[in-house]
Amino acid sequence: MNKYPLTTVVEKLPATVPFVGPETQERQSKIPFKTRLGANENVFGPSPKAIAAMKNVLDDIWMYGDSENHDLRQALAKFHGIGYENIVVGEGIDALLGYTCRMFVEPGTKVVTSKGAYPTFNYHVSGNGGELHFAPFEGDHENPQALLELANARGAVLIYFSNPNNPMGSWHNADVVQNLIDNIRPGTILVLDEAYIEMAPEGVAPKFDVSNPGVLRFRTFSKAYGMAGARIGYCIGEAGLIAQMEKVRNHFGVNRIAQAGALAALEDQDYLQQTIAEITTARDEIGRIATKHGLSVLPSAANFVAIDCAKDGEYTLSLANYMSQKGVFIRRPGIAPQSRCIRVSAGRAGDLLRFDKVLGDALAAV
Ligand SMILES: Cc1ncc(COP(=O)(O)O)c(C=O)c1O
Numbered sequence: 001m002n003k004y005p006l007t008t009v010v011e012k013l014p015a016t017v018p019f020v021g022p023e024t025q026e027r028q029s030k031i032p033f034k035t036r037l038g039a040n041e042n043v044f045g046p047s048p049k050a051i052a053a054m055k056n057v058l059d060d061i062w063m064y065g066d067s068e069n070h071d072l073r074q075a076l077a078k079f080h081g082i083g084y085e086n087i088v089v090g091e092g093i094d095a096l097l098g099y100t101c102r103m104f105v106e107p108g109t110k111v112v113t114s115k116g117a118y119p120t121f122n123y124h125v126s127g128n129g130g131e132l133h134f135a136p137f138e139g140d141h142e143n144p145q146a147l148l149e150l151a152n153a154r155g156a157v158l159i160y161f162s163n164p165n166n167p168m169g170s171w172h173n174a175d176v177v178q179n180l181i182d183n184i185r186p187g188t189i190l191v192l193d194e195a196y197i198e199m200a201p202e203g204v205a206p207k208f209d210v211s212n213p214g215v216l217r218f219r220t221f222s223k224a225y226g227m228a229g230a231r232i233g234y235c236i237g238e239a240g241l242i243a244q245m246e247k248v249r250n251h252f253g254v255n256r257i258a259q260a261g262a263l264a265a266l267e268d269q270d271y272l273q274q275t276i277a278e279i280t281t282a283r284d285e286i287g288r289i290a291t292k293h294g295l296s297v298l299p300s301a302a303n304f305v306a307i308d309c310a311k312d313g314e315y316t317l318s319l320a321n322y323m324s325q326k327g328v329f330i331r332r333p334g335i336a337p338q339s340r341c342i343r344v345s346a347g348r349a350g351d352l353l354r355f356d357k358v359l360g361d362a363l364a365a366v
Pocket residue numbers: 039040091092093094095118162165166193195219220221222228231232233
C-alpha cells in the first residue's frame with residue numbers, strides 16, 4: 001500500500017522538473033547571478049506603456065481577472081485577422097501546452113517530438129501518462145519529415161514542433177511548416193510552438209488557417225514582448241478545437257495585471273520592433289564574443305544564441321557550472337548532440353561584457 005492515494009500516472013513520475021530555475025540555483029550555490037542569460041528572458045523588458053498599464057491596475061488586484069480575457073482576445077483577433085473564437089489566452093505557453101496534453105493525452109497515448117526539443121512539453125505529456133517518441137534533429141534543425149513519418153508509424157495523436165526552436169534557435173521557412181501542416185493525418189494534431197516567432201525573419205510563420213482542426217499554434221508575451229514574469233500567452237486554432245480547450249483550462253488563471261500589460265504591449269508595436277533590433281544587435285555581439293574565443297555560433301531566429309563548443313556535454317556542463325559560480329547564468333542543452341553547445345540569451349551591453357570575460361575564464365579553466 002502506498003503512502004498517498006496517487007494516480008498510477010503520478011506515482012510513476014520522476015521528481016524532476018524540465019528546468020531548475022535560476023533562483024533555485026542561487027539558493028543552492030549561495031552565489032547570486034549578476035548576469036542572467038540562461039532562461040531566454042528578454043532583458044530589454046516590456047514597453048513602458050505596458051508597465052504603465054500594469055501599474056494602473058495594481059489597485060484593482062483584489063479582483064479576479066476577466067475569466068474570458070475578453071479585451072486581449074479581441075485585440076489579438078484584430079491583430080492576427082482571425083476570430084475571437086479562435087483564441088484562448090492562458091498562463092503562458094507552458095500552461096497552454098499542459099491544457100493541450102490534458103485534452104489529448106491519457107495513459108498510453110503516443111506523442112511525437114524531437115529529441116532534445118523543448119522539455120516542458122514532454123513534462124506535460126508524461127504528466128498525463130503519454131508515451132513519448134523522439135525524432136532526431138537533423139543538422140541542428142527539428143526535422144518535420146522525420147516527425148511526420150514517426151507520427152504515422154506510431155499512430156501519434158500529437159506532434160510537437162517548435163519554430164524557431166529552443167535550444168538551437170534554428171528555424172524552417174513557412175513553406176516547410178505549411179508542408180508539415182498539409183501532411184498531418186486526420187486524427188493527429190500539430191502542436192506548433194511559435195514562442196520566438198516575432199524575432200524570426202519574414203516568411204517563417206505560415207498564414208493562419210483557422211478552418212484547419214489539425215493545428216494549434218502557441219504564442220507568448222514572455223519573449224519578444226519581454227513579460228515572462230507576467231505568465232501570459234495564447235493559443236490559436238479552429239473554433240471547435242479552442243472550445244474544447246475552454247473545457248479544461250484554468251478560467252481565472254490569468255491575472256488582471258498580465259491582461260492589462262499584454263494588451264498595452266500588443267498595442268505598442270513600435271516598441272516591439274525597437275526591442276527586436278536590440279536583440280539582433282545582442283545576438284551579433286554574442287557571435288563576435290564566441291568567435292573571439294575560437295568558438296562558432298549557430299544562426300538564430302530567437303532571442304538567444306547556441307554557441308558550439310565542439311566538445312561533449314560534460315565539457316559544456318563544466319563551462320556552464322564554472323560560469324554560474326562566477327555569477328553568470330547560461331544554460332547547456334541537456335541532450336546530445338545539442339549538448340555540445342551552450343545557450344546564451346540576448347543581453348544588454350554590460351551583461352555581454354561580463355559574459356565575455358567569464359567565458360574566457362571558463363574556457364581557460366575547464
Ligand atoms: C519553445 C518554447 N516554448 C514555450 C516557452 C515558454 O513560454 P511561456 O513563458 O509563454 O510559458 C519557452 C520558454 O523558454 C520556449 O523556449
